[in-house]
Amino acid sequence: MTRSHKILPNHKIARNAKLNRRNLKRRQMVSMTEPAIEVMTDLAESAPYSISATASIDEANNRMITYGVRLLFVSDGRENLVGLITASDILGEKPMQYIAEHGGTRDDIFTQDIMTSAENIDVLDITDVEKANVGDIVETIKDTRRQHLLVVEPATDDSKEALRGIFSTSQIARQLGIEIKLTDQASTFAEFEKALAES
Numbered sequence: 575m576t577r578s579h580k581i582l583p584n585h586k587i588a589r590n591a592k593l594n595r596r597n598l599k600r601r602q603m604v605s606m607t608e609p610a611i612e613v614m615t616d617l618a619e620s621a622p623y624s625i626s627a628t629a630s631i632d633e634a635n636n637r638m639i640t641y642g643v644r645l646l647f648v649s650d651g652r653e654n655l656v657g658l659i660t661a662s663d664i665l666g667e668k669p670m671q672y673i674a675e676h677g678g679t680r681d682d683i684f685t686q687d688i689m690t691s692a693e694n695i696d697v698l699d700i701t702d703v704e705k706a707n708v709g710d711i712v713e714t715i716k717d718t719r720r721q722h723l724l725v726v727e728p729a730t731d732d733s734k735e736a737l738r739g740i741f742s743t744s745q746i747a748r749q750l751g752i753e754i755k756l757t758d759q760a761s762t763f764a765e766f767e768k769a770l771a772e773s
Contacts (some may be wrong), residue, residue, distance in 0.1 A: 579606070579709030581717045583762065584696040587726060588734035590654045604749045606709035611747045613708055614725060614739040622737060625655050627686035634685050635664045644744065647737070648689045655737065657689035658675050660721065664688070696720075700727040700738045708750070711741050742746045 589736075604612045612735065624647040625634050634646055638661055648657040668688040669680055676687075696718060703725050715723060725739035 576625045579707065579713040581700050582702050582706055582710055582714045584698055584718065584723075587655065587692055587695045587697045587724065589692070591726060591734070591737040592653055592655070592729055592731065602641065602749065603751055605707055606712065606750070607707050610703050610706040610708055610711045610741075613711060613749050614703065614741055615745065617737055618739075622647050622740075625659070625685055626651075627684065627689070628687070629685050630681065631664050631683045631685060631688065632680070633657075634659055635661070638664075642756070644738070644742070646685075648685050655692050655695075656688070658722075658724075659685045659689040663690070674691065686773050689771060691759070695724060697724045697726045697735075698741075700725050705708060715741065715743055715746070 604758075610624060623637065623641045623643055623645075625637055627648050628649060638646060644661040646659050647655055649660055650656050669683055670689040671686050672683055673679065698714070707755040711723070715721075718725075721743045723741040724737060725741070726735040728734075
């Protein structure tokens with residue numbers, strides 16, 4: 575596949591970014607040249623799923639299963655984003671690493687213990703996304719090697735940024751009509767890139 579798409583600029587999310595609580599009209603199939611917005615879960619239309627930082631990882635896993643998602647935003651009591659937790663975090667090596675370092679059992683692990691904290695989350699600006707196409711997002715995902723990319727917009731209150739959307743490799747693959755198995759992060763990327771090369 576010739577590289578004709580660009581990697582979008584990204585930055586660390588602002589401190590105290592808000593979780594906007596704002597329903598989902600998504601086109602089923604897209605091509606790489608169509609607007610990126612077609613593969614973004616728009617949080618202006620679909621409320622983000624979140625969990626408390628002090629919830630257990632089993633509670634987080636059960637919530638993901640219930641909602642049919644692989645990522646939850648972790649928020650404090652004031653709807654500020656403090657991090658995010660993925661199914662890979664919960665089902666991968668992180669819980670065992672945490673127990674090895676801190677002792678205890680799986681029941682002692684909270685979402686805040688293995689989440690990606692807000693200061694380590696790279697995000698895209700909605701203004702860049704609105705000018706991008708699906709291929710640009712695919713290139714950005716490949717460059718960042720993340721299963722999810724968050725999109726922010728200026729906040730309407732005193733915080734600097736608010737979450738506006740999310741890109742997911744599984745959602746993009748589905749809309750591009752390629753099949754990937756969601757196992758661990760490395761194999762997901764390998765399958766994603768292989769399927770793209772073959773499409």
